[in-house]
Amino acid sequence: MSSNPGPSQGKPKPITIITIGMAGAGKSTFVQRINSYLHTENKPPYILNLDPAVTRVPFEANIDIRDTVNYQEVMKQYNLGPNGGILTALNLFTTKFDQVLGLVEKRAESVDYVILDTPGQIEIFTWSASGAIITDAVASSLPTVVAYIIDTPRTTAPATFMSNMLYACSIMYKTKLPFILVFNKTDVQPHEFALEWMQDFEEFQAALASHSGTRDSEGEPTYMNSLMNSMSLVLDEFYKHLKTVGVSSMTGAGIKEFFQAVDASRTEYETEYLPELERARAAREQSLRDIKEDSMNRMMKDLEVDRQRNPQAFARDHWDEDDNEDPDGDDIDIIDRSEEPYPGEYIDLTRPREENINWPRPV
Numbered sequence: 001m002s003s004n005p006g007p008s009q010g011k012p013k014p015i016t017i018i019t020i021g022m023a024g025a026g027k028s029t030f031v032q033r034i035n036s037y038l039h040t041e042n043k044p045p046y047i048l049n050l051d052p053a054v055t056r057v058p059f060e061a062n063i064d065i066r067d068t069v070n071y072q073e074v075m076k077q078y079n080l081g082p083n084g085g086i087l088t089a090l091n092l093f094t095t096k097f098d099q100v101l102g103l104v105e106k107r108a109e110s111v112d113y114v115i116l117d118t119p120g121q122i123e124i125f126t127w128s129a130s131g132a133i134i135t136d137a138v139a140s141s142l143p144t145v146v147a148y149i150i151d152t153p154r155t156t157a158p159a160t161f162m163s164n165m166l167y168a169c170s171i172m173y174k175t176k177l178p179f180i181l182v183f184n185k186t187d188v189q190p191h192e193f194a195l196e197w198m199q200d201f202e203e204f205q206a207a208l209a210s211h212s213g214t215r216d217s218e219g220e221p222t223y224m225n226s227l228m229n230s231m232s233l234v235l236d237e238f239y240k241h242l243k244t245v246g247v248s249s250m251t252g253a254g255i256k257e258f259f260q261a262v263d264a265s266r267t268e269y270e271t272e273y274l275p276e277l278e279r280a281r282a283a284r285e286q287s288l289r290d291i292k293e294d295s296m297n298r299m300m301k302d303l304e305v306d307r308q309r310n311p312q313a314f315a316r317d318h319w320d321e322d323d324n325e326d327p328d329g330d331d332i333d334i335i336d337r338s339e340e341p342y343p344g345e346y347i348d349l350t351r352p353r354e355e356n357i358n359w360p361r362p363v
């Protein structure tokens with residue numbers, strides 16, 4: 001695994017797009033659309049399908065999880081339901097992910113974009129250990145951006161919109177990666193309403209108030225209504241860190257703008273994510289060094305206590321460098337007990353091996 005995803009001499013490293021979204025949001029159709037766009041731009045991408053349960057993908061994946069793990073077999077063998085089967089299949093595949101990354105890195109010189117299509121059940125990727133391992137492995141090797149696909153026609157109700165944004169927010173803070181909100185299916189429903197709600201929380205609160213069911217029988221705002229009002233203020237901060245694009249995976253509208261957002265994310269990755277990653281790496285290494293040093297200090301302290309308690313023994317045991325010279329020339333002092341006559345043998349003290357030994361008897 002490469003440890004330097006930063007800009008190098010010559011061709012910049014390919015940027016990885018991880019597509020995530022609720023079931024039916026249009027991830028696969030979107031991947032197919034960006035794939036055909038990149039082909040027309042003469043920049044064919046490298047595609048990974050990570051959905052083991054998908055029956056048909058509308059694109060030719062370079063690496064397909066289904067070639068490695070048979071999800072139906074996993075369900076049978078491990079006696080699992082569909083979601084457990086998908087999760088276990090993804091876990092099994094993750095154990096081989098270093099090979100996947102090796103293959104991707106081999107193609108780094110010839111491709112500009114690597115695309116990951118993830119399982120339809122969003123939580124299987126976003127909240128599983130394997131999803132986190134895959135995301136971290138890719139992001140520590142190549143510049144990476146998350147494309148969060150939203151089903152725009154199904155997000156026009158303020159409560160649904162809020163749930164979707166909270167989900168996106170949690171993924172963004174979990175991965176800490178550059179994040180693009182992709183409002184898909186704009187051929188059916190333009191996404192301007194969402195932009196207005198994101199730019200001005202009062203617009204969102206007004207939309208919320210105009211929806212039925214937001215007041216109880218006494219005319220007071222319901223608990224949900226108050227909660228969502230407050231959340232809209234909280235999310236205001238989250239919206240500032242986002243790029244948004246409206247696309248139609250059906251017609252291809254907005255795809256060019258999507259790639260402008262992706263290319264802009266490279267800078268964000270290099271200036272924000274990468275230094276954070278290197279800081280985390282350095283902190284981890286420092287903490288390992290600290291643990292080692294602490295153990296060493298404790299061991300030396302213990303030795304010091306022993307020396308003070310028993311200075312004569314210490315004087316006898318004093319390690320003389322000259323005494324330590326190995327006549328054979330190989331400086332190994334470790335004793336191999338397996339050379340002894342009865343290595344590791346259980347000794348039954350009640351039946352001494354040599355009869356002439358006078359074992360003390362209990363009185």
Ligand SMILES: Nc1nc2c(ncn2[C@@H]2O[C@H](COP(=O)(O)OP(=O)(O)OP(=O)(O)O)[C@@H](O)[C@H]2O)c(=O)[nH]1
Nearest residue numbers: 023024025026027028029120184185188248249250
């Ligand atoms: N009108 C319209 N329909 C779309 C668009 N994108 C996807 N769809 C439709 O939305 C449905 C779901 O699309 P998929 O690409 O299968 O969605 P997905 O998120 O990959 O689905 P799962 O992986 O099963 O969760 C399909 O019927 C698509 O034809 C779009 O931009 N416009």
